[in-house]
Amino acid sequence: MxxxxxxxxxxxxxxxxxxxxxxxxxxxxxxxxxxxxxxxxxxxxxxxxxxxKDKFDLLRSLEDEVLEDIEEISLSVTRESIQASRLTGAPFPHIVKLLTYVQENSEFFQLTVRDNTYLSFYNKMGDLISKRTFEVIFPQLTLDGLFSKYLKHIVVAIFSSIINQWIKNGMQETKEDIASLITKIALSFLAIN
Structure with missing residues (x-):
């Protein structure tokens, strides 16, 4: 070609x-x-x-592209960036990058929240977040035990829900405000364990 x-x-x-x-x-x-x-x-x-092949193949292709981009954003998460946010009170930089990406690709994300029919996408996104954050950055949270086992799912559900609601509300709040909210919640969960 x-x-x-x-x-x-x-x-x-x-x-x-x-x-x-x-x-x-x-x-x-x-x-x-x-x-x-x-x-x-x-x-x-x-x-x-x-x-x-059809509209479903097109949708899967769009989802795959977005998930690849989100995975790339998640690679910027480090223990140092988490610790810096903990010390300074600044939002996690990767969350700001993610929310910027959501704004820049708002057509896709508006599609995912329409009629709550695209929960599979948020499950896939949650798996990416969980893998990077919990297995690479905070491996101590993967310890055996009921609390640790379900904590990962609870945190991912909360973050996905916040982002989903922000999109549904037309992204009225600034990405920095939403990133600060997510950061505060994440740090409070990390303080528990």
Whole structure:
């Protein structure tokens, strides 16, 4: 494939994604069709099928892209950054990065909170957060015992719920305010153990 073809593929996928978000906003995911997406993207259905099997494949592709980006953001979490936030009272920098990412990709995240139908995405996001935060940064929280076993799930559920509610409310509060809230809650949980 030459460079010109690569640019056409990138442009077509971008058009499809934009059309997808527009169609979902108008009709909801359950009611949209490939024809709706193709029409809004001003492409043929056959062109859509060159890139995606169906609307579910497109959604999975979008989820995978976002989860990869979130995993990349989570790599910036270190014991030192957590400790610095603990000492200074500043929000965790990775949470600010995550919320910035949510704002920059608001179309996707608005889709995930619409009608509460995308809980699987938040479960996957929670797994990423849990793995990085609890297994790498705070391995002592993976100790045996009922409290430690459920603490991880409780913390992830709380953080996912806060982010979900922030999105539902139209991101009215600043990302710094939400990051500070999450940081305070996280530090209070870490103080328990």
């Amino acid at each position: 030459n460079k010109h073809d690569d640019l056409r593929v990138i442009k077509t996928r971008k058009l499809i994604k934009e059309a997808f978000y527009e169609a979902v906003h108008e009709k909801g995911f359950d009611k949209i069709t490939v024809s709706d997406i193709a029409g809004k993207a001003m492409i043929n259905r056959s062109t859509f099928y060159l890139h995606y």
